[in-house]
Amino acid sequence: MPLAAVMLLPLVWMLVTSVETLAESRHFPPTIVPSGIHWENYPNALDSAPFGRFFANSLVVTLASVAGNLVFCSLAGYAFARLRFFGRDVIFIVLLATLMVPFQVTMIPTFLIVQHLGLVNSLGALIAPNLVTPFGIFLLRQFFRTLPVDLEEAARIDGCSRLGVLFRVVLPLSMPALATLGIVTFLWTWNDFLWPLIAISSTDQSTVQLGLASFQGAHQTRWTLLMAGNVVALAPMLLVFVFAQRWFVQSIAATGVKG
Amino acid sequence: MTRRLLGSEHAAGWLFVLPAVVLIGVFGIIPIGWALLLSFQHNDLLTAPTWVGAANYRELVHDPVFRDSIRRTIIYTLLFVPLSVGGALGVALFLYRPIRLSRFYRTAVFVPVATSTVATGIIFNWLLDPTYGIANFLLGKVGLGPYGFFQDPDQALYAIVAMTVWGWLGFDVIIYLAALQGIPQDLLEAAELDNAGRWGTFRHVILPLLSPATLFLIVWSTINALQVFDEIYVTTRGGPLHATTVLVYYLYNQAFELFHAGYAAAVAEVLFAITLVFSIAQLWIGNRRVHYTS
Numbered sequence: 001m002p003l004a005a006v007m008l009l010p011l012v013w014m015l016v017t018s019v020e021t022l023a024e025s026r027h028f029p030p031t032i033v034p035s036g037i038h039w040e041n042y043p044n045a046l047d048s049a050p051f052g053r054f055f056a057n058s059l060v061v062t063l064a065s066v067a068g069n070l071v072f073c074s075l076a077g078y079a080f081a082r083l084r085f086f087g088r089d090v091i092f093i094v095l096l097a098t099l100m101v102p103f104q105v106t107m108i109p110t111f112l113i114v115q116h117l118g119l120v121n122s123l124g125a126l127i128a129p130n131l132v133t134p135f136g137i138f139l140l141r142q143f144f145r146t147l148p149v150d151l152e153e154a155a156r157i158d159g160c161s162r163l164g165v166l167f168r169v170v171l172p173l174s175m176p177a178l179a180t181l182g183i184v185t186f187l188w189t190w191n192d193f194l195w196p197l198i199a200i201s202s203t204d205q206s207t208v209q210l211g212l213a214s215f216q217g218a219h220q221t222r223w224t225l226l227m228a229g230n231v232v233a234l235a236p237m238l239l240v241f242v243f244a245q246r247w248f249v250q251s252i253a254a255t256g257v258k259g
Numbered sequence: 260m261t262r263r264l265l266g267s268e269h270a271a272g273w274l275f276v277l278p279a280v281v282l283i284g285v286f287g288i289i290p291i292g293w294a295l296l297l298s299f300q301h302n303d304l305l306t307a308p309t310w311v312g313a314a315n316y317r318e319l320v321h322d323p324v325f326r327d328s329i330r331r332t333i334i335y336t337l338l339f340v341p342l343s344v345g346g347a348l349g350v351a352l353f354l355y356r357p358i359r360l361s362r363f364y365r366t367a368v369f370v371p372v373a374t375s376t377v378a379t380g381i382i383f384n385w386l387l388d389p390t391y392g393i394a395n396f397l398l399g400k401v402g403l404g405p406y407g408f409f410q411d412p413d414q415a416l417y418a419i420v421a422m423t424v425w426g427w428l429g430f431d432v433i434i435y436l437a438a439l440q441g442i443p444q445d446l447l448e449a450a451e452l453d454n455a456g457r458w459g460t461f462r463h464v465i466l467p468l469l470s471p472a473t474l475f476l477i478v479w480s481t482i483n484a485l486q487v488f489d490e491i492y493v494t495t496r497g498g499p500l501h502a503t504t505v506l507v508y509y510l511y512n513q514a515f516e517l518f519h520a521g522y523a524a525a526v527a528e529v530l531f532a533i534t535l536v537f538s539i540a541q542l543w544i545g546n547r548r549v550h551y552t553s
Contacts, residue, residue, distance in 0.1 A: 003350065004367040010382045010425065011370065012459055014392055017385065030393045063265070076279035085272025093279060098287040104486050104507050105531045108514050109293035110286055129286035132279045162271045191375040196365065198515055208375045211491055213402045216381050223385050234378045241373035242366060249369060253437035256479060 015105070018042070018227040025223045041105055041228035048225065053204060056209035058190060060125045060209060065189045066182050073181060074174075076132070077140030078166050082152065091092075092141075095134045103195070111198055125199035126207065132188060136181050143177035144170060157178030183244075183251040188205060190237060208233050260529065272310035280352040297524035306521050322503060324416055324528065328509040329533070331416060335505060336537075338420045339427075344476045346424065347431030348469070352461075355439045372429040380493025383422040384409065407511035409495050412502035423490055427483070431476050439465075465549040474545040481537050485530065506530050 017025055019038050024031040045051075071152060079085065080092050103110075110129060111120075119125040155165045171178065193209045206214065212233045215249055219225050241248055298315055302308040319325050355365055371379070387408035400405040410419040421521060425542035442465065449462040470519050488507040497512060504512070506526065514523035 001352070004364050007367045007425070007428070009393075010379075010386055011374070013386060014382050028390055028391050029396050030391065030453050038538070055283075063462060072278045072282070075275040078273035079272045083268055083272035083275065085269040085276075091276060091373065094288065095279070095283055098283060100289065100535070101291050101531060102482065102486055102534055104488070104510060106287070106290035106294050108297060108304075108520050108527065109290035111515075112520075112552070113285060115304075128282070132282045133406060134283060134287065137279060139280075186400065191373075191377075193375070193377050193492075194511070197492070198511075209375050211379065212377050216384070216493065223388075223391070226381060227319075227385065229376050230381050238374050240372060241370065245366060245369060245449065248373065252372065252433050256434060256475060258346045 003040070014227045017223055018231050020224050022222065022224050034232060038224070041224045042232065044226050045215075045229035045232060049211055049215045050203065051208075051229070054206055054208045055236075056234075057123060057205060058207040058209075061123055062131075062186055062189045064127045065130040066185045068127070069133060069136045070178055070183055070184045072132035073136035073140050074166065074171060074178070076137045078144055080137065080141045080150070083143035096138060099138075106132050107198060109197065110195075110236065114199060120199060121201050121205055123205060126192075126196055129195070130185075133185075135255075136185070139181055140174070140177055143174055145216055147173055180251040180254050181249065183248060184255050187237075187248070192223065282480075289391070294524055294527055297521055298528050300521040300524075302520040302524075303513070303518040310479065311521065315522045318522065319525055319529065324504065325509060326506050327501060328506050329529070331503065332485060332487075332505040332533075335416060335420060335487060336481055338417070339423060339484040339487075340477060340480045342420065343424045343427050343431055344473065345479055347428050347435055347476070348473070350428065351432045351435035351439060352465075355436060360487045368432050369429040371426050372433070374426065376426065376489035377493050379422060379426045380490045381416075383490075384494055387418055387422075400483070410499060412498075415495050415499060415502040419491060419494065421495070423484075423487060426490070427480070433478070434472055434476055435469065438469050442468050470549040471551055474541070474549050478538055478541050478547070481541065482534055485534050485537065506533075 008078075016032070016034065018041055020031060020034040020041075021038050024034055066146070080088065114120055114125045114128070117124075117128070119128060151169055152165050155169050156162075162170065191209060192207075193213070196207050196210045200210055203211070203214070212229065212243050216226055219229075297308070299310060299312060300308040300316075301311045350368060350507075354361060356367065358364070365505040379550045386392050387406075389405065389407045389410055392408070394408070398406070405535045406414055409415050441517065446464055446468070447460065450464045455463065486507050487505055488511065491503050491505060491508050492511070495503040507530065510523050510530065513519045514528060
């Protein structure tokens with residue numbers, strides 16, 4: 001019980017502060033039970049930063065990254081699992097080796113490349129580098145290899161194309177792996193901060209995390225407003241997480257990735 | 260016929276991997292080589308770069324802020340990894356047994372996993388506010404404090420450790436719970452029959468069976484600890500008086516605030532080397548002690 005209290009205290013205290021008056025928050029000892037529920041902090045927070053825009057941007061970037069990973073990692077993962085083609089093993093090892101280099105090591109040249117492509121300060125800068133990941137390819141390849149090959153061969157003999165086999169036979173059998181990749185990509189992209197911080201400079205291209213950080217910068221110690229904004233920014237992800245906890249937990253356990 | 264089939268398999272294979280190879284090539288492989296080149300250049304991210312040989316590295320050796328940032332990164336890592344992995348083991352053993360409200364406890368422990376690092380930082384700025392924060396109020400109740408937390412150079416790094424352990428604990432617990440679920444029930448029953456006792460069962464049955472998960476978590480937490488950035492950016496910005504300027508913060512500051520991209524690239528190569536050394540050493544030591552079941 002003390003454990004649950006310690007884990008939940010930060011979030012509960014955020015909620016409590018978000019409905020206090022500014023005077024109540026600037027009081028010591030802290031006001032544990034506010035005088036009333038001051039909802040006005042929420043409209044005030046929504047008025048002082050374009051949260052709707054931030055959500056729309058994050059949603060576009062996240063959905064594009066999830067879709068890109070599902071399609072491109074499936075294609076590549078299937079080729080690495082089932083097709084024999086020139087250079088396959090070398091390419092696979094090179095792709096896997098990039099997993100060993102932390103993003104922080106390569107982020108400066110990645111920024112320069114994005115700059116050359118004219119993508120700086122656009123959502124494209126956030127989407128393009130995240131459309132496919134070696135991790136996702138590896139995950140799906142491992143899963144595809146556990147499927148019985150007979151079904152695919154039968155479909156081929158029936159005249160199905162390789163793409164048809166992948167989309168009509170293999171992927172329908174791979175829903176658990178695809179769900180895992182989708183959930184992990186979703187969590188990771190939605191909560192990513194360092195790359196958007198570098199690649200985006202204007203408010204109207206900001207993601208939720210970026211917008212939240214500059215919101216804090218603009219309202220330093222107006223804690224009631226900051227906590228209300230924080231609740232707004234966190235609520236969708238936390239609600240999805242709590243309701244779909246089982247899937248999130250299984251995906252994290254299966255892959256060992258946190259955003 | 261065979262040639263044609265084989266030929267089409269080559270073509271199909273290449274077509275399937277092409278998007279991935281192009282994208283990972285441009286955004287994953289080229290930057291690795293370029294990062295190394297950059298570390299031998301003077302580059303301000305705007306004008307044409309110039310070659311400076313090993314000057315960036317020579318400068319690094321004599322840069323006190325850089326040396327301190329390595330020291331702080333290692334102190335942070337040495338605190339964060341045992342606290343988060345060890346803490347998670349305790350929590351997982353507690354949550355593993357069927358107890359009342361266990362679903363509620365699990366949710367309480369897991370929720371920070373979905374909480375973004377930025378939101379975590381903002382919440383802790385408020386909790387740990389030296390004047391009005393609830394942390395000083397609660398600690399005062401048990402006769403501790405008041406503390407300056409993020410505003411005290413002697414405490415800021417430890418406050419960052421506490422905040423990030425809160426944020427990461429649930430992730431480690433998830434991994435441990437999955438590993439605990441994989442322990443065959445008959446092994447635990449056999450230990451009970453042998454009168455192994457709770458400590459004996461833990462020490463000689465559970466802990467060895469969890470060792471692959473423990474090794475994974477130690478390696479993974481270390482990699483992440485060496486790269487800590489977001490929570491520091493949102494709370495202390497590397498301060499006060501550089502007290503929380505860790506390696507990646509210094510790298511970011513040099514590259515994207517001071518536009519010393521070449522110098523920052525040299526910092527990045529050092530980060531890469533440290534990460535590799537830690538990971539290889541841990542895997543090497545760990546693999547001799549880990550108990551894998553077939």
